[in-house]
Amino acid sequence: MADDEAVNLIRPEFPTGRVKKIMKLDKDINKVNSEALFLVSCSTDLFLRFLAERSAEVATEKKKKTVKLDHLRTAVKRHRPTSDFLLDSLPMPAESTQAVGRSVTDRDRSRPVADKPAPTGTRRIDQFFCKPGNESPIKINDT
C-alpha cells in the first residue's frame, strides 16, 4: 500500500461504488459515511492480502504451484477469527471439482451403481438379462 512520507496517496484497490452496494445489501444499514466506506475498502484489501499470503503458504507446504480451494480452506481454518465467520460459507469439499473424495457423499457418488446393494424385496433389473450359467433366468409365464 502506498504509504510513504513525501506524498500521501491512499487509494483502495476496490471500486467504491461496488463496496457501497455490497454494504447496502444489508437492510439494517441506513447511511454510510465516506470514512467508513474508505476504511471498509482498506481493511478488505488487507484481508485479501492476508488470506492470499496464507493460502500461498499452504500451497508451498504441499509443494504445489497452483493455489487451490483446499489451500484456501486450510488457510481459513488456521486463523480463528477468519474461520469463525468464513468456514461455513466455503463450498463443501464434495462440491468442488477437485474433490479427493474423502467425504461420505463423494464415496457414494464414486461407487458404480452395480456395486450398491439393492433394497430388500427388489430385484436388480440386470438380473433379467443374465445369461444362464450361474443363475437361472427368471421365468416369465406367458401361457
Next chain:
Amino acid sequence: MADEQYRLLPIANVVRIMKHILPPSAKISKEAKQTMQECVTEFISFVTSEASDKCHKENRKTLNGDDICWALTALGFDNYAEATVRYLHKYREAEREKASSQNKATSSQDKDDEESSEDNSRQPAHQQTDYEAPSPVLEFRVHI
C-alpha cells in the same frame, strides 16, 4: 445470472491483488479465484453488520470510520484494526488539509506542485471484461 456478479467485488480486482502477493511463478485455480472473491465480499458484509449493530445500539443512523475500526477489533482482526486506525487518521488529516486549503482562496502560498509517480504505478490494466477501475475515494497530496 450476470446480476449475481454485482453482489461481489469484481474478480479482476481480487485476482490482481492476489498476484501481487503470490510468487511470480504461482498459479491460482479458477475455483480458488472465485472463492476468494466470495470470501472478501463476505468480509465486507460481516464487518459492516457488526459495525451497524454498534451504530443501532448507540441510536445513530450513519456508520462512521470509528465504527469500522471498532468492528474489526471486536471481530478479532486486531492486525487490520491497527492499520485501519492509522488510515483513518490520515484520512481525517487529509480532509482537514483539503478544507483549510479551500479556505485559503486568495492564498498563493502553494509552493509545491510536484507530479507524483504514484499515480502511474497504480494505473490498472484495462484488459479484463469484468474489471472496474477503482474510483479514488481520496486522492490528495500532503505538503510537508
